[in-house]
Structure formats: C-alpha cells, structure tokens
Amino acid sequence: MIDQQIGALFVQVAYIGASAAFILGLRGLTKPDTARRGMQLAAFGMLLAIIGTLLNHEIVSYQFIIIGLVVGSAIGLPMGLLVPMTAMPQRIAVSHMFGALAVTLVGIAEFLHYRDVSGGPGVVKMIALGFETLFGALTITGSFMAFGKLQGFITGRPVTFPGQKLINAAVFFGAVGLYVALVLTQSGGSTESGLIMFAVMTVLALVIGVTLVLPIGGADMPVVVSLLNSYAGLAASATGFAIGNNILIVAGALDGASGFILSILMSKAMNRSFANVLFGAFGGEKAAISAKSAEGLTTRSVTPEDAAMRIGYARNVIIVPGYGMAVAQAQHAVRELAELIEKRGGRVRFAIHPVAGRMPGHMNVLLAEANVPYDHLFDLDEINEEFHACDVALVLGANDVTNPAAKSDPGSPIYGMPILNVQDAEQVIVVKRGMATGFAGIENELFYLDKTSMLFGDAKTVLSQVVTEVKGL
Amino acid sequence: MTALLTALGAAAALIAATTSDAATAAASTTLVDAQIVEVYVFLLAAFTGFQIITKVPPLLHTPLMAATNAISAISLVASIVIAGAERPLFINIMGMVAVAAATINVVGGFVITDRMLKMFKKTEAPK
Numbered sequence: 289m290i291d292q293q294i295g296a297l298f299v300q301v302a303y304i305g306a307s308a309a310f311i312l313g314l315r316g317l318t319k320p321d322t323a324r325r326g327m328q329l330a331a332f333g334m335l336l337a338i339i340g341t342l343l344n345h346e347i348v349s350y351q352f353i354i355i356g357l358v359v360g361s362a363i364g365l366p367m368g369l370l371v372p373m374t375a376m377p378q379r380i381a382v383s384h385m386f387g388a389l390a391v392t393l394v395g396i397a398e399f400l401h402y403r404d405v406s407g408g409p410g411v412v413k414m415i416a417l418g419f420e421t422l423f424g425a426l427t428i429t430g431s432f433m434a435f436g437k438l439q440g441f442i443t444g445r446p447v448t449f450p451g452q453k454l455i456n457a458a459v460f461f462g463a464v465g466l467y468v469a470l471v472l473t474q475s476g477g478s479t480e481s482g483l484i485m486f487a488v489m490t491v492l493a494l495v496i497g498v499t500l501v502l503p504i505g506g507a508d509m510p511v512v513v514s515l516l517n518s519y520a521g522l523a524a525s526a527t528g529f530a531i532g533n534n535i536l537i538v539a540g541a542l543d544g545a546s547g548f549i550l551s552i553l554m555s556k557a558m559n560r561s562f563a564n565v566l567f568g569a570f571g572g573e574k575a576a577i578s579a580k581s582a583e584g585l586t587t588r589s590v591t592p593e594d595a596a597m598r599i600g601y602a603r604n605v606i607i608v609p610g611y612g613m614a615v616a617q618a619q620h621a622v623r624e625l626a627e628l629i630e631k632r633g634g635r636v637r638f639a640i641h642p643v644a645g646r647m648p649g650h651m652n653v654l655l656a657e658a659n660v661p662y663d664h665l666f667d668l669d670e671i672n673e674e675f676h677a678c679d680v681a682l683v684l685g686a687n688d689v690t691n692p693a694a695k696s697d698p699g700s701p702i703y704g705m706p707i708l709n710v711q712d713a714e715q716v717i718v719v720k721r722g723m724a725t726g727f728a729g730i731e732n733e734l735f736y737l738d739k740t741s742m743l744f745g746d747a748k749t750v751l752s753q754v755v756t757e758v759k760g761l
Numbered sequence: 762m763t764a765l766l767t768a769l770g771a772a773a774a775l776i777a778a779t780t781s782d783a784a785t786a787a788a789s790t791t792l793v794d795a796q797i798v799e800v801y802v803f804l805l806a807a808f809t810g811f812q813i814i815t816k817v818p819p820l821l822h823t824p825l826m827a828a829t830n831a832i833s834a835i836s837l838v839a840s841i842v843i844a845g846a847e848r849p850l851f852i853n854i855m856g857m858v859a860v861a862a863a864t865i866n867v868v869g870g871f872v873i874t875d876r877m878l879k880m881f882k883k884t885e886a887p888k
Contacts, residue, residue, distance in 0.1 A: 310832055311809055317825055318816040324878040327828055331871040334832070341838045347845035352857040356844055360864020367865065368872025373880075379873065380826055383866050387834045390863035394839045397852045397859075412796050517826055520833045527839050529799055537799055538806040539835035545810030546829040550822060642819055649822030653877055661884040667819050 292345050302340025303535040309333025310539055314546075320662055337535050373657040374614050377513060377646035378438040384516045385431035391523040392424035392490070398530055399486055407476065409530075414475040416529035418467045421486070422493045423523040429497030431516050437506055438646055444506030456499045463492035507611075507688070509646050511554045511562075518547025550648050557642035557668075559694075559705035587723070590741040592750055595717050596757030598741075602679035605629055605636045606671065608708055609651045610644050612685010612720065616747035619658035622684065624755050626660065632758075638664055639671045639708050641689040672709050681713035683734075685720060685747050691732045701730060716740040719747050824877045831870025837863035 310333050316326015342353070371379045399417055402409040409417060436442030466489040474482045504512055521543025528536030555562050599605065607626065613619060626636040638660065644651045652665055666674075675681060683690055690710040693700040710716055716739055723735070734740060743750055817825050840863050844856030 307806075311806075311813070314810070314813050314817075314825075314828070317821050317828065318813065318818070320818075320820060320881050320883075323821055323824060323881070324875065327824070327871065327874050327878060330828060330832060331875075334835070334837075334867055334871070337835060337838055338841070341841045344842055344845075346842055346847075348847045349845055349853075352844040352853050353841050353860055356840070356857040356860025357864050360861040361868050363861070364865035364868030364870075365872060368869040368876065371873065373877070376823060376827075376873075376877075379869075380823075380830055383827075383830050383870055384833075386862040387830065387836065387866040390834065390836045390840050390859040390866070393855045393859035393862070394836055394843060397843045397848070397855045400852060401848060514826070517830060517833070521829065524833050524836050525803060527836055529796075529803075531839055531842070532795065532799070533839065534799065534802050535838060536835050537803045539832050541803050541806035542810040542814075543829040543833035545807050546814045546825060549811065549814050550826065553819075640819070647823060648826060649819055649824070652820045653823045653880070656877070656880040656882070659880075659882065662820055662881050663883055665820060 295343055295345055299340045299343055302336045302343075303533075306333040306337035306340070306535055307538045309336065310542055314542060373653055374617055375439075376653060377509065377650065378435050380647060381431050381435040381438055381513055381516070384513075384520050385428055385435065387520050388424045388427035388431060388516075388523060391520070391527055392421055392428060394527055395421035395424055395530070396486075396490065402474075403482070408474060411471065411475040413530050413532075414471050416526045418470050418489070420523050420526035420530055421490055422463060422467055423519050423526065425490050425493035426497040426500065427516055427519045427523060429494045430501050430512075430519070431497075433498055433501035434509060434512050434516060437501070437504075438509060446505045447502045452499075452503065456496075459492055459495050459499060463489055463496060466492065506646070507643075508558070510643050510648055510650075511551050511558070513647050514547050514550035514554055516547070518544050518551060521545070521547055554643055554648060557706060559702070587735050587742045588738075588740065590717070590743055592743065592745075592753035593757050595741065595743050596754045596761065598715060598717065599625070599629065599680055599682065599754065600632060600758040600761045602629065603634050604678045605634055605680045605682060606639050606675060606678045606713065607636065608639045608641075608644075608681060608683045608686050608690060608710055609655065610641075610684060610686025610689065611646060611650075612687075612747055614645055614650065614654055614685075616685065616749075618684065618747035618751055619654045619660075621748050621751035621755060623655070623658040623660050625751055625758070626664075628755060628758050632761075636664065637666055637671060637674070639668070639675075640665055641668055641686070641708055642706075644686055644689055668706055668708060675709045675712035678713045679715065681710045681716045683710055683716065683718040683720075684751075687720075687732055688730070690734050691730070693730070693733055696733075710734060711737060711739075714739065717743055719743045719745070719750055721746060820881075821878075824874050827870055827874040827877065831867055831874060834863045834866035834870065837867055 309329050313326040313330030313333065316322040316329065367379065395417055433442060437444050466485050470482065470485055470489065501512060521540045525537050525540030525544060528534060528540055551562065607622060609622065613622065629636050638655060640651045655665060656662060688702060690708050691702060692711045694702045694705040694707045697703060711734055716734065716737065718735060718740060720742060722744065735742060814825065837860060840856055840859035844853055844860050
C-alpha cells in the first residue's frame with residue numbers, strides 16, 4: 289500500500305516535471321537562438337511523462353505497450369528524418385491524424401470500460417469522454433482530407449454541391465444531439481442503447497471531418513491545419529478530464545491555445561473571419577462576378593538573360609517567395625542568386641507574407657533549409673515600407689499576396705487583405721509558370737503594370753539560368 | 762518570468778490535485794473538488810500557452826506547429842495505460858494501436874522539429 293503511494297507520487301512528480309518542461313520549451317521558441325534547446329527540453333519532458341506512466345500501478349502487462357512503442361517509433365522515426373521540408377504541411381496534417389486516432393481510441397476504450405463499472409462515469413467524465421471522441425474523430429478525417437488536398441490526391445479546389453449546407457447542418461446537429469443524449473442517459477451507468485448512440489456519434493463525427501474540409505480551398509489550408517492543431521489539443525485536454533490526468537490537460541491546453549492563436553493570425557492575414565474561411569466556399573460564386581477580367585491588357589515577357597541584367601546590377605533587391613517556390617523546390621537556386629547579388633555589392637532581403645505557402649511560416653523553413661540566414665527574412669510589417677527604395681522586387685510564384693487590387697478595388701474578393709507592396713518597387717520581375725490565376729481565382733493587376741516583367745517558366749530552371757547569366761556579367 | 766510564475770502556479774495546482782486524489786472519493790464533495798481543480802489547471806495552462814505563443818515570431822510558426830503537434834500526442838500517456846491495464850483483450854489491442862499512433866506523432870514530431878530548428882542560422886561572420 290505504501291509502495292503504491294510512493295509510486296503514485298513518483299508518477300505525479302514526473303508529470304509536474306513534464307508540464308514545466310513543455311512550458312519552458314515553448315518559451316524557448318520565442319527566440320530563434322533558444323528554440324532548439326527549448327524543444328529538446330520539451331522532448332525530454334515527453335520522455336519523463338512516458339517513464340512516469342510506465343510506473344502506473346494500473347498497468348499489469350507490458351507486451352502491448354512495447355509492441356505499440358516499437359511499431360510507432362519504427363514508423364515515426366523515418367517520417368521525421370526523411371520527409372522533405374517542402375512536404376512539411378502534409379506531414380503535419382497527417383501527424384494530426386495519428387494523434388487524433390490515439391485520442392479517439394482512448395475515448396472509445398474508456399467508454400466501453402465504464403460500461404463494466406457500476407455507477408457509470410458520472411456527468412463530468414461523460415461530458416469529457418464524449419467531447420474527446422467527437423473532436424478526436426472529426427480531427428482524424430479532417431486531417432486526412434487536409435493531407436489529401438495538400439498532397440494533391442484530393443482536389444485543392446473547394447468542393448461544393450447543392451444541398452451541402454443542409455446535409456452538413458443535419459450531420460452536425462445529429463452528432464451534437466447524440467452527444468447531449470449520451471451525457472443525459474449514460475452518466476449514471478450504461479444502457480443497451482448507449483453503445484449504439486456512441487457508435488453513431490463517432491461515425492457522424494468522422495463524417496463532419498470530411499464535410500468540414502471538403503469545401504475549403506487549398507490556399508486556406510494554413511487556417512485549416514492550425515485549426516485541426518487546436519482541435520487535437522482540445523481533444524487531448526478532454527482526455528485528461530475523462531481519466532483525471534493533469535499532464536494531458538496541461539499539454540492539451542498548450543496545444544489548443546497554440547492552434548487557436550495561429551488560426552486567428554492566419555485568418556487576419558487573409559482579412560477574413562474564421563467563419564468566412566470555414567464556410568467561405570459557399571459564397572464562391574460571388575468572387576467570379578466581381579473579379580476584373582484581364583482582356584485587353586498585355587504583359588511583358590522577358591528572357592532569363594534580360595532578367596539577369598537587371599538583377600545583376602541592382603543595389604537593393606527584395607525577393608518575395610510564394611507557394612510556387614515550394615512547388616518548384618527553387619529555394620536553393622534562390623539562395624545562390626541572393627549570394628551572387630551580395631557578392632556583387634547588392635543587398636538582398638526576403639519579404640514573407642504570413643499566408644505565403646500552405647502553413648504558417650512555410651517559406652521561412654524552406655529558406656532556412658537552403659541556408660538563407662534568418663536575419664534576411666522579414667515579415668510584412670517590417671518590410672512593406674522598404675519596397676519604395678528597392679530597385680528590383682523579384683516575385684517567385686507568389687500571386688494573391690501581391691495583388692494591388694486588395695488595396696485599390698473595393699469590388700475584389702480580396703479587398704482589404706494585407707498585401708506586400710511589391711508595386712512600389714522601381715522594377716518588378718515575376719517568375720511564374722504561366723498566366724494562371726492564384727488560389728483566389730482572380731487576375732493580378734501587378735502583372736500588367738509597365739514596370740513589371742514576366743519571366744515564365746519553372747522557378748528552379750529559370751533561376752538557375754539567371755544565376756549562370758549573372759555569373760557571366 | 763511571468764511564464765515561470767504561471768508554470769509554478771500550474772505545478773501547485775497539480776500538487777493540489779494529487780493530494781485531493783489521495784484523500785479520495787468516498788465523499789462526493791471531494792470528487793467535485795478534484796474536478797474543479799482540473800478546470801483550474803486547464804485555465805492556467807491555457808493562459809500560459811496564450812501568453813507564450815503570442816510571443817513566438819512568425820519566423821518560427823512552422824516549428825511551433827510541429828512542436829505543439831508532438832506535444833499534443835501526450836495522449837500517448839493515456840494510451841499506455843489502456844494498453845497495459847487489466848482490461849478485456851480487445852481493449853488492450855485498441856490501446857496498442859493508440860500507443861503506436863501516438864508514438865508516430867511524438868517521435869516524428871520532435872525529430873522533425875529539431876531538424877527544422879537546426880537549419881535556422883544567423884548570417885555568419887565574414888571569413
């Protein structure tokens with residue numbers, strides 16, 4: 289008995305240590321110099337929590353735990369080591385899926401367990417259990433859909449069909465209704481119908497995940513992935529309430545807060561409300577009408593030699609990377625070009641829009657991978673006034689985030705969205721594969737300005753040519 | 762500093778939760794107390810999270826996401842108990858699958874976060 293109490297105390301001490309490690313670890317992330325150490329501390333915290341749990345007195349056999357840990361590590365380790373940086377958004381989405389799967393299985397197992405316990409789970413635990421399973425299940429399928437859209441095996445376009453709203457609402461209220469019914473009927477002990485209600489609720493939650501993400505377009509994925517991050521955290525916290533475990537509550541709350549803040553930031557950067565991002569696809573028809581047509585406007589296309597001339601003699605260059613850079617894996621060529629310009633006495637900075645790419649901070653990671661020092665990377669607010677003084681703005685596969693219509697055309701669907709003031713630069717060179725519109729599906733006036741030259745082609749190929757040409761100047 | 766204080770607050774709440782657990786459950790009032798403390802812990806942790814995470818620069822938002830994703834796989838702790846406790850075999854097996862899924866998330870998440878953070882460098886001093 290005393291042994292058991294000492295054991296329980298040890299478990300709690302390990303959990304307290306882990307909580308502190310998580311919080312201090314996240315605090316390390318507020319500065320690039322301390323970030324790595326901070327995350328190592330957080331990983332240590334996780335190890336502590338796992339070791340503490342293994343000493344839990346409820347555990348009687350270890351073979352299933354060991355198999356699970358070994359299999360999970362065997363899959364997780366290569367995933368962590370081998371996934372290329374360009375595939376990071378997909379990887380994070382799929383990772384949410386695994387976390388949510390674990391949470392949901394725990395929820396189901398606990399529910400089944402309480403059927404054998406006389407008196408049932410009680411109201412509070414039933415609320416937590418239901419919430420956990422509901423959010424866990426919708427995060428599984430939601431993350432899978434996000435993964436599919438980012439990976440490209442599900443169309444990145446918003447998918448809509450007649451009656452969609454009605455079906456979504458029915459599924460949503462069905463799931464919530466069952467949840468409430470479960471809390472009302474199952475808290476004091478189980479009945480036969482409880483199992484069926486629980487199963488149907490879980491299935492409906494899985495359907496919600498699909499219907500939630502299906503109508504959301506590829507460019508809105510930063511918000512979706514952040515939101516799913518938040519859901520995964522809330523589900524973990526609910527698990528903590530369900531089984532009375534504080535470490536789950538703490539870690540889940542941290543994750544929930546993080547995901548929530550990121551989704552708000554992303555929505556703000558797109559000048560849209562949360563609700564608009566989530567339900568925006570239903571208003572998609574409106575965008576098509578108000579978008580300006582490009583008929584009668586002409587662009588000026590230049591050769592890599594020509595572009596190299598301008599870039600090679602520029603003193604002050606700002607590079608604006610977008611999703612196109614990630615797709616073409618052009619970050620190394622970009623870094624080579626930047627170094628070359630600096631060697632020739634020019635100054636190069638990178639302007640990073642908050643929603644450039646497919647997840648928060650996507651461009652920063654890619655450029656860091658290519659060895660671009662992080663003090664060359666600037667946020668929208670830091671650099672927007674600097675475009676006036678810049679000789680050449682080089683736009684790499686970015687589109688909507690540079691569209692001046694966001695400032696000048698109140699009829700444009702992106703009106704009011706904060707953009708990078710690329711049009712203020714003396715000259716603009718846009719590297720792009722073709723004249724296709726960005727994800728907002730609207731024409732970009734920037735491409736038709738007199739000061740703008742279009743350099744068509746795959747960003748990586750074209751930039752390599754430019755590098756060769758600049759070397760020969 | 763505030764973060765540290767909040768962390769201490771959270772830790773204190775944890776200790777309170779443990780002791781009230783130890784006194785347990787016979788009286789229903791104690792049970793309510795324990796659950797109130799859990800709400801307390803949740804609120805403190807959420808506030809702490811808010812405070813810290815608003816200070817994370819956009820530069821590090823992707824590593825932040827990968828890291829919180831790894832931390833959210835703390836459900837591993839719950840999965841381990843279910844996989845190893847005295848429950849029917851199929852529940853143990855569900856637990857095993859949950860352990861595997863959460864481990865993928867933990868291991869993959871922390872490894873990739875470290876890989877990313879390793880890449881962030883300042884301008885080197887000219888040689």
